[in-house]
Amino acid sequence: MFNIPEELKKLPQKPGVYIMKNSNDAVIYVGKAKSLRNRVRQYFLPSNADYKVANMVPHITHFEYIVTDTELEALILECTLIKKHTPKYNILLKDDKTYPYMKLTLNESFPRLLKVRQFQKDKGKYYGPYSSVRVIGDTIELAHNIWKIRTCGKNFPNDIGKSRPCLNYDIGKCAAPCAGLISEEEYNVMINDIIAFLGGKYEEIVKRLERQMIDFAEELRFEEAEIIRKKIISIRSLTEKQKMENLTESDQDIIAFAESESEALVQVFFIRAGKMTGREHFMVDKPEDASKQEIITSFIQQFYSETTYIPKEIITEHEVEEKELITKWLSEIKGQSTSLITPKKGEKHKLIQLASKNAEITLNQFGEAIKSEERRTTGAVSEIKEALKLENNIERIEAYDISNIMGYEAVASMVVFENGKPKRSDYRKFKIKYTVGANDTASMNEVIFRRFTRYKNETSNPEINKPGKFSSLPDIIFVDGGKGQISAAQAALKDLGISIPVCGMVKDDKHRTRGLMFDNSEITFKASSEGFKLVTRIQDEVHRFAITYHRKLREKSAIKSILDDIPGIGGTRRKALLKHFGDIENISKASVEELADVQGMNNKAAEAVYRFFTEGGK
Numbered sequence: 296m297f298n299i300p301e302e303l304k305k306l307p308q309k310p311g312v313y314i315m316k317n318s319n320d321a322v323i324y325v326g327k328a329k330s331l332r333n334r335v336r337q338y339f340l341p342s343n344a345d346y347k348v349a350n351m352v353p354h355i356t357h358f359e360y361i362v363t364d365t366e367l368e369a370l371i372l373e374c375t376l377i378k379k380h381t382p383k384y385n386i387l388l389k390d391d392k393t394y395p396y397m398k399l400t401l402n403e404s405f406p407r408l409l410k411v412r413q414f415q416k417d418k419g420k421y422y423g424p425y426s427s428v429r430v431i432g433d434t435i436e437l438a439h440n441i442w443k444i445r446t447c448g449k450n451f452p453n454d455i456g457k458s459r460p461c462l463n464y465d466i467g468k469c470a471a472p473c474a475g476l477i478s479e480e481e482y483n484v485m486i487n488d489i490i491a492f493l494g495g496k497y498e499e500i501v502k503r504l505e506r507q508m509i510d511f512a513e514e515l516r517f518e519e520a521e522i523i524r525k526k527i528i529s530i531r532s533l534t535e536k537q538k539m540e541n542l543t544e545s546d547q548d549i550i551a552f553a554e555s556e557s558e559a560l561v562q563v564f565f566i567r568a569g570k571m572t573g574r575e576h577f578m579v580d581k582p583e584d585a586s587k588q589e590i591i592t593s594f595i596q597q598f599y600s601e602t603t604y605i606p607k608e609i610i611t612e613h614e615v616e617e618k619e620l621i622t623k624w625l626s627e628i629k630g631q632s633t634s635l636i637t638p639k640k641g642e643k644h645k646l647i648q649l650a651s652k653n654a655e656i657t658l659n660q661f662g663e664a665i666k667s668e669e670r671r672t673t674g675a676v677s678e679i680k681e682a683l684k685l686e687n688n689i690e691r692i693e694a695y696d697i698s699n700i701m702g703y704e705a706v707a708s709m710v711v712f713e714n715g716k717p718k719r720s721d722y723r724k725f726k727i728k729y730t731v732g733a734n735d736t737a738s739m740n741e742v743i744f745r746r747f748t749r750y751k752n753e754t755s756n757p758e759i760n761k762p763g764k765f766s767s768l769p770d771i772i773f774v775d776g777g778k779g780q781i782s783a784a785q786a787a788l789k790d791l792g793i794s795i796p797v798c799g800m801v802k803d804d805k806h807r808t809r810g811l812m813f814d815n816s817e818i819t820f821k822a823s824s825e826g827f828k829l830v831t832r833i834q835d836e837v838h839r840f841a842i843t844y845h846r847k848l849r850e851k852s853a854i855k856s857i858l859d860d861i862p863g864i865g866g867t868r869r870k871a872l873l874k875h876f877g878d879i880e881n882i883s884k885a886s887v888e889e890l891a892d893v894q895g896m897n898n899k900a901a902e903a904v905y906r907f908f909t910e911g912g913k
Contacts, residue, residue: 303339306332310369311362312376315384317354321686322380324351327369331360347582351384370624374600381688386593387580395431396604397422399489404451405472405482408438408489421604422493422567430573438492441500441526442485443470443477492530494568501527545569546606551651552590553658556583561594562654564646567606574650576657578669592616595625595635605629610636612647671825672715678826682818683811685771685796690714693769694800694833695784697727697738698841705730707742708841711769712833723764724844736779743772743787751791772797773833777812800834808834858882861907863900871895872904883908 308330315324315338328334338352363369377385400406402418410431411421439446446463455475463469470477470485492500504527511520549564559579564571577598581590591613599605605625614637615621625633638644680689692712699705705727711718725745730737749765772795774780781799788795799812808831810819820827858869858879875893876882882890882904890901 303332303336306335306360307362308332309362310364310366311360312369312372314359314361314376314380315351315355315382316357316359318356319686322376322382323354324382324384325373325376325380327366327373329366329369331362335360347384347584350582366620367624367627370596370620371600374596377597378600379688384582386582386585386590388577388594388597397431397434397493399486399493401486404479405445406486407445407448408435410435420490434493437529438489439468440529441492441504442489443468444482444485444489445469445472447473449473497530501530504530545608547608547610547646548606549610549646549650550591550594551612551647551654552579552594553651553655554581554587554590555658557581559590560654560658561590562650562657563598564650565606566646574653576654587613588616592621595621599625599628605633607632608634608636610638610643610647612651613637671828674715675825675829676715678820678824679811679829682820682826683771683796683798683813687770689770691767691769692771692773692833694773694775694837695739695742696775696837696841697735697742697780698838698844699727699733699735699738705733705738706841706844707738708837708844709742709746710833710837710840712829715829717836721764721767722840724840735776736783739774739776739780740783740787743784744790747788747791747793750793768793769795771795773800773811773830773837774798775800775834775837777801778815781812800830802834807831861903863903868893868895868900 310327310329311331312325312327313331313335314322315326317323326334335358338348338355361372363372377387381387396411398409398411399420399422400409401420438444446469447461451472454473456473458473460471460474460476461469464471464474464476470482472479472482488500504523508520508523508527511517511523546568547564547566549566550561552559552561554560557580559581561577561579562574563577564574577594579590579594581593591611592615595609595611595615605628609625615635618635622633622635625635636643638647676689676692690713694710694712696708697705698708707725707727709723709725711721723746725742727738727741730741746765750768753764753766772784774784774797777799781797784797788797796813798818801809801812801817803809808827810817810827811830812818820830858864858872864872871894872882872890876885885905887898887901887905890896890904891898893901
């Protein structure tokens with residue numbers, strides 16, 4: 296029997312969110328309640344036989360709570376906190392996927408058809424989401440081949456008549472509204488055709504094109520008739536890719552899942568205007584004995600709190616808990632009414648069965664591969680967090696390395712790993728500007744200071760309307776090196792008033808990854824562990840990126856200029872040295888005798904080169 300904590304008596308009978316913590320002050324569960332006192336009290340009742348609760352409660356040492364005005368606000372806050380803390384005893388959506396849309400820019404004159412990543416509440420008309428970027432590309436290309444709509448970003452009507460038509464007009468792919476060669480009324484006829492086309496009314500378009508093809512043929516305009524015929528073939532080819540038909544033309548998400556002991560694979564079919572635009576699966580961590588209703592409810596809360604589009608209908612394999620509240624929340628996000636449906640028969644039930652079968656097949660066929668990938672990414676990050684005994688989760692890791700030869704053209708690299716995977720779009724390169732000579736610790740201090748100064752500038756300037764290249768903060772910093780590099784990075788952060796843990800990636804005598812240096816202690820991992828393998832990948836990647844950048848600079852100008860600084864080495868001898876040794880690094884390691892053997896070199900010149908590299912040019 297559990298003792299009811301004294302704090303329970305102080306809980307208000309109001310809606311809110313409760314946060315359960317263990318002895319390490321780590322969040323292990325987040326829940327919401329219509330009445331905080333009544334809900335939290337239930338966890339500590341001896342009559343509570345729930346398997347998950349029985350396992351969790353012994354680990355609870357204290358809890359916090361946040362009062363909200365309504366139960367709906369509590370639901371929204373619960374979603375946010377679960378994503379932030381990823382508590383052990385909550386059902387967790389592990390995938391973080393975003394999907395593209397097609398957008399007709401009806402909010403501007405002479406609309407365009409674009410691929411976009413964000414669904415916004417503007418006057419544009421959106422189609423999707425699509426799980427395949429290729430499908431969007433094919434559809435947009437086909438639309439441009441059939442209708443002569445613009446692709447440029449000119450501001451109409453202000454830009455009409457200010458320039459000549461572009462190449463697209465010359466090749467018959469644009470009606471040139473920029474030159475006033477088509478009226479807005481005529482242009483909108485094409486836009487209405489595209490709306491019908493994207494809405495699935497292919498046959499209407501095909502019949503119209505067939506009549507046009509016949510007219511051209513009767514007028515002996517066979518080349519134009521052939522162009523129309525190819526357009527018809529393209530439309531029919533595209534429609535063949537969308538086999539799934541629905542009885543309605545509404546937007547729907549079909550959600551079903553298959554499960555094993557500790558996880559579930561959720562399958563989602565995206566149906567837009569009665570056509571299947573794609574499907575996607577998601578892995579979900581779940582506590583043992585979690586009910587099917589809990590799994591589907593938790594998935595819906597986490598998935599739709601992040602997605603950019605909510606369809607008219609969400610059709611689920613199992614009933615959703617607190618259906619009325621969840622439906623109200625979804626409708627508020629969408630801005631119009633949406634519904635949750637669990638069909639027992641009919642066409643919608645057939646779609647659910649199909650999604651369920653797909654989920655089962657995917658889990659059986661690819662479940663182990665998916666789990667293996669998660670072990671080497673998010674699982675590896677968890678191992679690192681546990682080894683370092685960090686309280687906060689690690690999502691973003693930034694790693695830094697310095698590269699130079701004899702202090703010449705020193706550069707630094709910054710690579711980013713998010714959830715254990717490289718995020719190459721966030722990689723950055725630095726030229727060392729203020730540090731003189733081969734001083735890796737001073738160079739590290741400079742780079743960290745410059746990087747996080749940029750962060751402060753980008754996030755504190757109210758005139759910046761969108762995030763800059765350095766506007767994200769890492770959860771932890773890895774530097775290539777030991778105590779010196781760690782101290783240099785920490786000093787730069789301290790000067791800027793920023794607190795981020797810093798680790799050193801240390802190597803053994805053979806320059807292989809050995810472990811992490813943290814809080815003046817070396818943290819070692821088993822060589823077979825996923826955490827060790829991830830540290831190795833990060834160290835190799837940041838070193839590779841630095842070396843690649845340094846080599847590129849040397850190829851352009853650095854090699855020539857460093858040799859030109861050596862007395863007695865002119866253009867002829869420089870070329871001979873490079874031809875003989877291949878690169879500057881080999882030249883720097885050569886003996887006087889080896890240097891003197893190069894064609895055109897003498898002992899005096901060889902000694903000058905040798906002294907330059909061994910004595911820093913003195």
